Amino acid sequence: MMATTMPRVAGKLTAQAPLAPLVWFKAGGKADWLFEPKDLADLQAFLRDLDPEVPVMALGLGSNLIVRDGGVSGVVVRLGKAFAKVEAIDAVTLSCGGGASGILVSSTARDAGIAGVEFLRSIPGTVGGFVRMNGGAYGGEVKDILVDCDVVLRTSELVTLPVEALRYTYRHSELPAGAIVVAARFRGRAGDPSAIQAEMERIAAAREASQPLRSKTGGSTFKNPEGHKAWQLVDAAGCRGLTVGGAQVSEKHTNFLINTGTATSTDIEELGETVRRRVQDKAGITLEWEIQRVGRK
CATH class of the missing domain: 3.30.465.10 (Uridine Diphospho-n-acetylenolpyruvylglucosamine Reductase; domain 3)
Structure with missing residues (x-):
């Protein structure tokens, strides 16, 4: 997507913007475009003039999010002050x-x-x-x-x-x-x-x-199934401390995944899927992701 195809903005529009610094896991790829609107009118004008085929995604503090390593297509909108x-x-x-x-x-x-x-x-x-x-x-x-x-x-x-x-x-x-x-x-x-x-x-x-608040984490990883607590199911399946690459199931709270420093988003997502398989095998319960996963693999 060429810069000339993008609407003019009063705020800040950045091509190929790294998203890892903006999410809690500190991992993941780039946004094709990152738009930080000056105000409501700027946001509306941008969306009005943007090609309707271009996908748009809002990003908050990035706490409950895995941005995949291939980055995010289209425009990521981040609301500021x-x-x-x-x-x-x-x-x-x-x-x-x-x-x-x-x-x-x-x-x-x-x-x-x-x-x-x-x-x-x-x-x-x-x-x-x-x-x-x-x-x-x-x-x-x-x-x-x-x-x-x-x-x-x-x-x-x-x-x-x-x-x-x-x-x-x-x-x-x-x-x-x-x-x-x-x-x-x-x-x-x-x-x-x-x-x-x-x-x-x-x-x-x-x-x-x-909770492991001092770690690079994404908050609660899985939703609590009806009548169960996700962390107990993960623990019972033997996943406490389990690792894939630089990603680890927290020792402190097993419904949290952490980036120990070198994890890619692929590591983090693969670890989550490994946990889901183990819980399914052990308890016959399918854990649903609470963390949102976005972008290209």
């Missing part, structure tokens, strides 16, 4: 930009005395990713707090979707392909800031104690 604002719009509701982090959302909620969104403190991602994946942890899920979200469709049209339109299930939504979440409203409940802070600290401590 213009999409990272969070503010309370009434006593129990937050308006959040699609690029805002879970830490910023939960901290703003605490300062406004809004309880019920503390769990977002523990999810290393952005609002756009939470909304798309029905992010959840420590007893909370986005479906429980989302009022509605603003989405730019692949056609460039801006639409507001109520929570019902996303048809949420466990770690899944029916958000249209190529759609980019640019904002969302979350509704909690009235709470005491000190109690909210205490809950956030409890969650942070629990996460620190149980």
Whole structure:
């Protein structure tokens, strides 16, 4: 794809952009194009003028993602500071930009005395990713707090979707392909800031104690099957510490894969598939990937 075929932008458009530095695993190939829009109008104009055959994918903090070594076709859109604002719009509701982090959302909620969104403190991602994946942890899920979200469709049209339109299930939504979440409203409940802070600290401590946060990881690798915990199935299948190349099943939490320093994305994905086969053989249960895998092999 020649640079001349790409629309003009007010933000930043980079050809053959390395994605490994932008994802938690620190592995993977390049994006054909990386677009960092200046603002909403820039994003809409770009999508309006872009060849409709060119695929578009949103990238948040890259925490729950394997970018395959062959790179990503088309355009990867990364929302920056213009999409990272969070503010309370009434006593129990937050308006959040699609690029805002879970830490910023939960901290703003605490300062406004809004309880019920503390769990977002523990999810290393952005609002756009939470909304798309029905992010959840420590007893909370986005479906429980989302009022509605603003989405730019692949056609460039801006639409507001109520929570019902996303048809949420466990770690899944029916958000249209190529759609980019640019904002969302979350509704909690009235709470005491000190109690909210205490809950956030409890969650942070629990996460620190149980998860390999100091490693290059991708968060929870597999969805919990009905009636089971993925980590227990992985452990029972003898996969704790298992390696493929530079990738390893975490010794600390077996539902986490880690890049020990030299892993390719192929190593990481092959390790995940090896774990899935072993769990299938041992327990007769098929683990589903929670981590999103994108790009060319």
